Amino acid sequence: MQLLVVNPNTTPTMTATIEDAARRVANPSTDILAVTSSMGPVSIEGYYDEVFAVPGLLIEIARGERMGAQAAIIACFDDTGLDAARALAGIPVIGICEAALSLTAFIAQRFTVVTTMERSRLPVEALVHRYGMAGRAKVRAADIPVLSLEDPNSNARNRLRDEITAALLEDRAEAIVLGCAGMADLAADLSREFGVPVIDGVSAAVKQAEALVALGLSTAKRGAYATPVSKAYLGMLEQFAPAAILSA
């Protein structure tokens, strides 16, 4: 089984972190194909960056499907471009926020997502609401830039710990969800340190993707996820016209 894991930001070192996390939990027979998007922002922080991460992401998903991937994972906690990707692809597509929340729901009644920047807090809250967890999950921002997670000299991990501490005390969180793909390497250590389950979305998504493939399930192509209508796309975006991207 081949799983495509797309890092929709354009920072290859973050892809490496993501790939490690994915490989660590994948089944022996699962082949993890981790790719970095070739266009767009170096990190995804808020609504504006999200928009420009999607074209590169969709290119990678279309290419991955043509190369034989059986499922795709979008490795950004905003679940950037998830709906468009599901409409485009014939294979199932999973976002890491959605995957993390749905697995956490099996093991905790109340939990807290700790994400990076304040500007991402409300977009993640909207996802929590969309996925039916509004009564169960709170969202906190540690107020750290995404790429500071890669800088050993930054204060990012301490800020993250502070928010986890606050979540356990003030939110009575029973578990913590890490709200950024760039935190994928921290789950095990933080779980040990705080003595509660700490869930990373990349790992969760790998297992959910394996599940869908094993069960032969893929996106229902009725309604809003029907394959995009073939039509003209103008300007520099013509390469993304449905016919173009599907046959490129």
Add this chain to the structure above:
Amino acid sequence: MQLLVVNPNTTPTMTATIEDAARRVANPSTDILAVTSSMGPVSIEGYYDEVFAVPGLLIEIARGERMGAQAAIIACFDDTGLDAARALAGIPVIGICEAALSLTAFIAQRFTVVTTMERSRLPVEALVHRYGMAGRAKVRAADIPVLSLEDPNSNARNRLRDEITAALLEDRAEAIVLGCAGMADLAADLSREFGVPVIDGVSAAVKQAEALVALGLSTAKRGAYATPVSKAYLGMLEQFAPAAILSA
């Protein structure tokens, strides 16, 4: 007062319909600047098209703001790119779905949105939910392509009438919201024909934009609508890096 009205699909004839509707209701002192996006799909039908309508839309909004527009309207009923535009722009930005729903709420307790294609029904339902109207508004699709609205020989208007009839009978709708910018020219006739208020989002958005400008109100730039972080954007999308687009 100068209002920018962006048609985020790339079909100039639809822009003409939108511009007419906007001018018809604008204050005498309001200058309507209607523009067609120069890149992306010729119509926006579902999640995939939405993605690729946004870059061109944001270019026009940034350009319009530099040229002195005091507010911007996104003339697509999916409110395509609304959050990113609000983060980017210093001027207020209004989506036509949001504008139509909020005006209709002043005159009807229960109403129905009639949109074009089935694949747009659930995205519009999600907007209805986001804007707090889930208990009041239903969404129906007339199952017609967006551009068929421009074709006098198509059956589009009859299909639209059929859904309005069904909404009045089955949903007990007290008013009808037209769920596509391309229907902007039909509101008055349909209202006369059916004897109920029929609301067009373009017109509604013009008045809401005028209201915000008159009151000196603009997007609160705290939290999720804070100005995008300056950072590198790679590949063909580097022209959209926040610094680039804001100073272009």
Add this chain to the structure above:
Amino acid sequence: MQLLVVNPNTTPTMTATIEDAARRVANPSTDILAVTSSMGPVSIEGYYDEVFAVPGLLIEIARGERMGAQAAIIACFDDTGLDAARALAGIPVIGICEAALSLTAFIAQRFTVVTTMERSRLPVEALVHRYGMAGRAKVRAADIPVLSLEDPNSNARNRLRDEITAALLEDRAEAIVLGCAGMADLAADLSREFGVPVIDGVSAAVKQAEALVALGLSTAKRGAYATPVSKAYLGMLEQFAPAAILSA
């Protein structure tokens, strides 16, 4: 265009504040007709006062419509008598709470209403819920009598400032809505002082009323807003029987 603005409490000095705010934002071609109800409480603080503010309010709305007003505004943040007024009137009727919330929703994702007395907090919360903003807006009471806003020696404005400060810090409000018609003169100063949008409902309602009139929209007279059934009214209230009030 003639807009009727009814102050449903019987304090003319508050009407003056309201009228000033309305004129300041009205279009040049809009004629503001501000009236004070001639019967009922001198201020509206809680459920009991609301009841007795409505008869006088409805008399003014019926009279205003007969005199040619094209829309009516109820200038009390409880949206007192709004549903009855909509059933009665042929012209559109707008409450200032409803107007303020719907305009604020265009510029902020999370905001806080600061009202006067604790006894008004839950009624305003019920309106926030009714208008679909329960997930977005909090309500605080500054614990000040309505009429103390008119007394330059009272501590009312300082109490108001304290609650705004708390809203920005604790609620992470991106904007503030002033929850009393008697605060209509304070919005600009408070916005400057706190550096966030501060919305006054009277001003918002004027622009929304202008919008409805410009678009030719009025209350859908189906269902709960159908014109009241003609019938006998007994005792001192017989003057309010639908036939009487509509033809008085």
Add this chain to the structure above:
Amino acid sequence: MQLLVVNPNTTPTMTATIEDAARRVANPSTDILAVTSSMGPVSIEGYYDEVFAVPGLLIEIARGERMGAQAAIIACFDDTGLDAARALAGIPVIGICEAALSLTAFIAQRFTVVTTMERSRLPVEALVHRYGMAGRAKVRAADIPVLSLEDPNSNARNRLRDEITAALLEDRAEAIVLGCAGMADLAADLSREFGVPVIDGVSAAVKQAEALVALGLSTAKRGAYATPVSKAYLGMLEQFAPAAILSA
């Protein structure tokens, strides 16, 4: 124990029906004092009538409390004036809609309210929502004037039966709530005829009022139900100023 039952419309024959229903279920030691409001509409059909039923209702509640009533019931299914009455009175006040819904919730998971006129359907739906039953109860209108229930030659009871039949089939209702005080005499017969529980709000409210009195419970006078602030009331409404009405 003395219970006040106020018919807030001004039709004494309906009070007789209500009084009979109340007496039939009251405890032997409960004294039912049924009164007809002396001012306002002869029937309450929609928002407009509601407004003018409240002053007369509040007079009766204040008078009843002074005369020694230990609880008051508002015998109109719109729960007309309930919040104002609770703020005014020192004794507990119960609405018949609220009472009917809360008792029905003990015996059925899904049920339907059948009310009179279409214009009352949405107001009752709002009550269903307020009382936390939105997921459990549907509302239907039989499209009959309130007073037609008193006319043996009208078709009202057949229309009511038709809606009950539809509720059992289409809503899968497990029980029926009669949505008008004027139907209080029909519950037993309809229950026998349809073989399901049929709940009348007047009877339900009598038992709930007896319960509150027996338990020594009354309205919490904190927050929105605090006693009205003493203040001037102008015009013909001065007799309703809190000080006046409480000491009249």
Add this chain to the structure above:
Amino acid sequence: MQLLVVNPNTTPTMTATIEDAARRVANPSTDILAVTSSMGPVSIEGYYDEVFAVPGLLIEIARGERMGAQAAIIACFDDTGLDAARALAGIPVIGICEAALSLTAFIAQRFTVVTTMERSRLPVEALVHRYGMAGRAKVRAADIPVLSLEDPNSNARNRLRDEITAALLEDRAEAIVLGCAGMADLAADLSREFGVPVIDGVSAAVKQAEALVALGLSTAKRGAYATPVSKAYLGMLEQFAPAAILSA
């Protein structure tokens, strides 16, 4: 009228407390039959204990109905086994949480339930949600074992007072609901001490049960509360097969 009150834990001294509370508020003509379950945990603290309290509870309800009881009360604030009991019994069955919440709703807009152990907080929150009070009621745990309420030397009552104090200040509770049958003797004293209504579920349930019986209402036996299907039950549980338990 005979009312069965079942203490579903197996501690007779708690049954005595419950019985006292029930008798104190029952009508003179009501015969209270209080019984202790003969099997299961000595106190019900959390999901696990709940499971094993139900068989003994159902035996008592079936027996009570055979002996002529006209309604049954489940005297545990988790409303343990309520749905199964309603399916089994021909008489109405009331849980004390449901009864307390529905009576409190008549006298307060916002209130707080104070229960015993933290592990019971979320189960009670789920009930608050089920009964439609999620927007009105908060739940607090005093962190005290159930049986400590019976120990005069424990700190339980002081812990309870601390939470009531916090509820009044922080939750702005207008009334307090005691969240354990073992607190049934404390309501009057605490109400006097804190000056707010304090509601005990046992007392509330007695009055609600009397109400249902007086009105001739019982569980609607359609849908989920239809009498259990007759079928084989294996092992030591065969004595609980529907046919066995109903005819035992």
Add this chain to the structure above:
Amino acid sequence: MQLLVVNPNTTPTMTATIEDAARRVANPSTDILAVTSSMGPVSIEGYYDEVFAVPGLLIEIARGERMGAQAAIIACFDDTGLDAARALAGIPVIGICEAALSLTAFIAQRFTVVTTMERSRLPVEALVHRYGMAGRAKVRAADIPVLSLEDPNSNARNRLRDEITAALLEDRAEAIVLGCAGMADLAADLSREFGVPVIDGVSAAVKQAEALVALGLSTAKRGAYATPVSKAYLGMLEQFAPAAILSA
């Protein structure tokens, strides 16, 4: 990895169906241990049967954990006993309803659960609500006894097909969830026949359990899932006292 799959009804032939479905999708390295409860009803149809299925279920889960199982699956679509099992067990426990809904949410926006008997419809609806899918999923009952699924001469499968047809047409379902463990063998055929994804909960739960084990995640033992308090259990249920069952 060893997964325990408990059929909480006492019909071994249904366990065989469940075991087959589980083995078909399990990883090669996963050892499926399917067991039939030794006490309780032969099928679980409604609230009453649920109660008596739990003791036997918990015995099997405690025994399975002692024997080395790393996760447990409750193979009944009511997710019978799930909360108690999570409090009891140190290993993660998954219900098949929860597993099916959460996997389906990755591939469809709107879907329908088709369960067996009408009396199970509302309990399943309550689960749909609990798991956050109330806006996305409908529940239908095919009105067939559970064990009729095993009878080749029954009409059960045709009734099931009828409801699937209705769900696709009337609910616009994009996917179908089979609402009974006894349907586990039908998913592939029905998916082929109807051309939409058809999800079986047993298969879904196997993959979710594998996911949790692979990620080292288990129930957060804070709050409501804390290990049951050690205490006396009386009567025939003493064998289920926490200390007894955990050390048996």
